[in-house]
Amino acid sequence: MLILVWRNSFRKKMRFWLTCISVMVAFFLFTTLSVVNHALTANVSNSNQYRLMTSHKISLTQSLPINYKQKIAALPGVKQVSYASWFGGFYQNEKNQLPVTAVDHETYFDLFDEYYIPTEQLIQWKNTRTGIVIGQSLADKYGWKIGDKVPLSSSIWMNKSGSFNWSFTVSAIYQTTDHSGTNNKVFFQHAYFDKGRAYARNSMSWLSTEISDKANVDDVIVAIDKLFIHTNSPTRSTTEQVFIKERAQQFVDMAMVINLVVVAVFFTLLLIVCNTMIQTIRERNNESAMMKALGFSSLSLIQGIYLESLLLLGLGAFAGSLLAYLLITAIGQNFNDFLPGISISPSHYLTVFALVNIAAAFCSAFPALAIKRLVISKTLGGQA
């Protein structure tokens, strides 16, 4: 029977390969878009829901006074507070953009304990005013080692000498188990940033607050914002999850578009393959009837059709996934800064496997019904 399935599949070669290519394109899009979608939204799902983020009520680009840290720390339910400012930054030229953040060196890594920094390196960094903490992948990419002097530039922040170039020293290298690939960040002391910049001193971009286990998140959020409601710099606090989600809103929306595209592609694919299989079985009506007359059960013929669908979809899915793998690998190598950690997870292959089987079952359903309903005596003719 397997040989029959194989030969029947390639009976109309042109039709088989054209359908196979459409399956390939669908799975290529599915794999590529799913991976990109995952890379764009990974930070949202990996964020800590017990950490709060506080920024200026109007916009994240508006600064907040640094002394807000002490005021928030005094609130009930607050465990610790840290703050940070966006530096932007690039290395050598603007093509090498880096996510550089100035952080409160005393507290930041106590709150964000997902960054694993060897204790002696962390101490070294805290004691080095121009020190930076860099991710392992960044160290690997540029060959930076502890003690290396690294000049970084900012397109936003000018220093007191009127230059946009800032000097740093690699003091620590962090690792993270976070698969979203945040191993390419750069952190440096906010104190150095504050003292070095030409303007907007004693301010920062946002505060991070860790609440105690028993504290009510909503209560703390209300308390923080209430504290500054009548000041020149009112705040807006949210959980870290909401904060990241809002920041990534454009990407999340894109994710929705991606999902819609994937659904549309699959729906079209199902129609195409389904139509092919219906056409196939219609062409073989007489043969199916003959096989039933010979003693083949409807089930065995349906199994044959299912295996043909599986072969068609499986081959297309394999080719599509392979192409996507090659593309993702190339993107991963060349655009790691833009989409860190972009890679195909093993679970995606399981999804593809499941989808191929479900699609094969779906596409075999109508031909199966036709086979089941096939009346041998009517199909093979003869006069009544």
Added chain:
Amino acid sequence: MKNNHNITLKNINKSYQKGTNTVVVHDNFNLTIESGEFVALMGPSGLGKSTLLHLMGGLDQPTQGEVIIGTQRIDNLKQAQLTQWRAENIGFVFQSHHLLPVLSAQGNVELPLALTPLNKKQRQEHASYALELVGMSERANHYPKELSGGQEQRVAIARAIVSDPHILLCDEPTGNLDRKTADEILVLLTQLNRNFGKTIVMVTHDKKAADYASRVINLESYIFEPKSIEVGEGI
């Protein structure tokens, strides 16, 4: 000792629905074909010759009555049971050969053996023997499109006999063939009947073809014209 593979049709009623009309094809029809007979069913179109053949082969079921093959009543078997029964007991030859174009002559003949416990080598041996019987050994590796109409029908006969069924049901087996090729096929059927004891029931319009049979049943003298019974007033 001869096995009992008599074909018995007892009080057969067969009708079907055509719109609001019920068309009666057979009304209280009785027929017995003895094991080892070569019977030709003749008569004009529309008298239900093929229907009888389909009833004997379990491809169709009577509206009323009994179809008994040997000692087995088959009209009340379920589809799955009928399918298995057909595989073990009946060989079909149709006017159109219905060979699978993707398989060679050998592959087509081997096909019914896929339902048996025979291994690949045994299947190949059986198929080769069946092809030899119908004189198609040399064309075993040819595909249907590479064969003539007569050769295709020979392969179809080999496929029908490969699992050694007791009964061969042939529906106009020479209908698409020229006289010479038709005679060759009929000689082959006669040999299968005489040398291997196959019970053959052949539906034909062709009087010359019927001459090869040991008994000819003319349905025209058996039953009346099919009649229509109006059901309801219609729409």
